[in-house]
Amino acid sequence: xxxxxxxxxxxxxxxxxxxxxxxxxxxxxxxxxxxxxxxxxxxxxxxxxxxxxxxxxxxxxxxxxxxxxxxxxxxxxxxxxxxxxxxxxxxxxxxxxxxxxxxxxxxxxxxxxxxxxxxxxxxxxxxxxxxxxxxxxxxxx
Numbered sequence: 001x002x003x004x005x006x007x008x009x010x011x012x013x014x015x016x017x018x019x020x021x022x023x024x025x026x027x028x029x030x031x032x033x034x035x036x037x038x039x040x041x042x043x044x045x046x047x048x049x050x051x052x053x054x055x056x057x058x059x060x061x062x063x064x065x066x067x068x069x070x071x072x073x074x075x076x077x078x079x080x081x082x083x084x085x086x087x088x089x090x091x092x093x094x095x096x097x098x099x100x101x102x103x104x105x106x107x108x109x110x111x112x113x114x115x116x117x118x119x120x121x122x123x124x125x126x127x128x129x130x131x132x133x134x135x136x137x138x139x140x141x
Contacts, residue, residue: 004063005063005064005065005066006063006065006066006084006086007066007067007068008065008066008067008086008131009067009068009069009070009077010053010067010068010069010070010077010129011069011070011076011077012052012069013069013129014052014053014056014067014068014069015032015053015056016129017067017127017129017131018053018056018058018065018067020127020128020129021058021065021103022058023102024098024099024102024103025058025060025065025099027058027059027060028059029056029057029058030057030058030059030064031055031056031057032053032055032056033053033054033055033056034050034051034052034053034054035049035050035051035052035053035054035069035071036050036051037054038054046072048072049071049072052069052071053067053068053069054068054069055068056068060088065086084132085124085132085133085134086131086132086133086134087133087134087136088133088134088135088136089136089137089138089141090121090135090136090137091137092137093121093137095137096113096121096123096135096136096137097113099135100113100123100125100135101113103125103127103133103135104123104125104127104133105128106127106128107125107126107127107128108125108126109123109124109125110124110125110126110132111123111124111125113135116136119138119139119140120136120137120138120139120140121136121137121138121139122134122135122136122137123135123136
């Protein structure tokens with residue numbers, strides 16, 4: 001079966017965001033590549049971009065949360081127009097609450113964690129980095 005691995009772009013704070021995500025989900029980064037790691041004569045990297053993240057990956061269960069910083073030359077990400085959400089299926093209500101409370105800290109709660117009309121334990125929010133999340137525990141799965 002195919003796995004879905006969300007990939008999110010950041011305006012220079014990918015490392016900060018992923019360190020925050022790691023503090024909630026646990027685990028270790030499987031890969032971190034900085035723009036300076038790719039620098040060569042054919043691909044020069046400006047000093048102000050050197051430490052930015054070109055690729056970062058955090059394993060979460062069987063999936064990866066992947067991200068990067070967008071180099072200034074490519075413009076910036078409009079964090080208020082993020083049209084996709086990262087959906088997390090928790091193993092139980094306790095895990096769902098832990099993830100919701102941790103990831104939503106400093107963010108904007110759109111749907112508080114609680115019993116949903118469709119029978120699951122559900123919450124939705126935009127985190128402090130502008131990324132939209134849905135956390136759900138479905139006792140029927």
